[in-house]
Amino acid sequence: MKDGMTIGDAAKASGVNAKLIRYYESIGLIPEAVRTASGYRVYSATDVNILRFVKRGRTLGFGIERIQKLVGLWNDRSRCSSEVKRIALQHIEELEAKITELQAMRDTLHDLADACHGDERPECPILKDLAS
Amino acid sequence: MKDGMTIGDAAKASGVNAKLIRYYESIGLIPEAVRTASGYRVYSATDVNILRFVKRGRTLGFGIERIQKLVGLWNDRSRCSSEVKRIALQHIEELEAKITELQAMRDTLHDLADACHGDERPECPILKDLAS
DNA sequence: CCTTGACCTTCCAATCGTTGGAAGCCCCAT
């Protein structure tokens, strides 16, 4: 193999765990890797770029399925940017919803914790709320 | 059975799905239900209270394990409220961390979406970032 | 009494993304 690296090297180069790379391949997120005669997967610089793309997408909270779509758009030179933007905006909406939900949890708990003396006495507004 | 209800009734009364009630029993979060001669689970008003406690805890984002601890403290009349408060504060911290993480994702994506024309042209800062 | 339909039972599987282990093969260096 002249230009290829092993899965371990690709993992180091992309920041994606070797196990995860195999998983991504198994679910069809990335194409099946070329193999050496003995069965080792071989990766090129292009493959590493795809892996980095995937990793960045995960960091931004995109689900695998959505990343798959983005990879497709990435490889389609004639795609409209509007299509990508639509996916991003939808993801932003979902992030907002999750954030709002978590903030509501935090605020409620914050109020309860404020009302709780937090001393050696058994009286506890937090448990009182949970039992309500 | 004089005072008992079926799992379906307990589900309606507590808001916890019957399947989930069985699951909670299987992992030991709630005690094993009494059974009728034919094997049906029987629930009391007290059981429903526990289920509501669990559901409220889940709504506030507590994990099962932590809820288990809270149920234990709830049943311990001599517990310190400080112990409950400590759990709540730790959970608040974790919620904050998750919120911050999601906000960072949202902010980054927001900037990228702003920079993206979102028209029929292929030029797209979002994909450019992902590929970086 | 018998059927019907709604409920209950258990067991098994899928979700989502990732990580871990076991068993076995491959490659390189000593």
Added chain:
DNA sequence: ATGGGGCTTCCAACGATTGGAAGGTCAAGG
């Protein structure tokens, strides 16, 4: 050739929930 580290595949677990299949039970109505 012996060791050790990386590679392979397969299987399982995480957390919480949901779904389905196959079969038993209960209550109501014909």
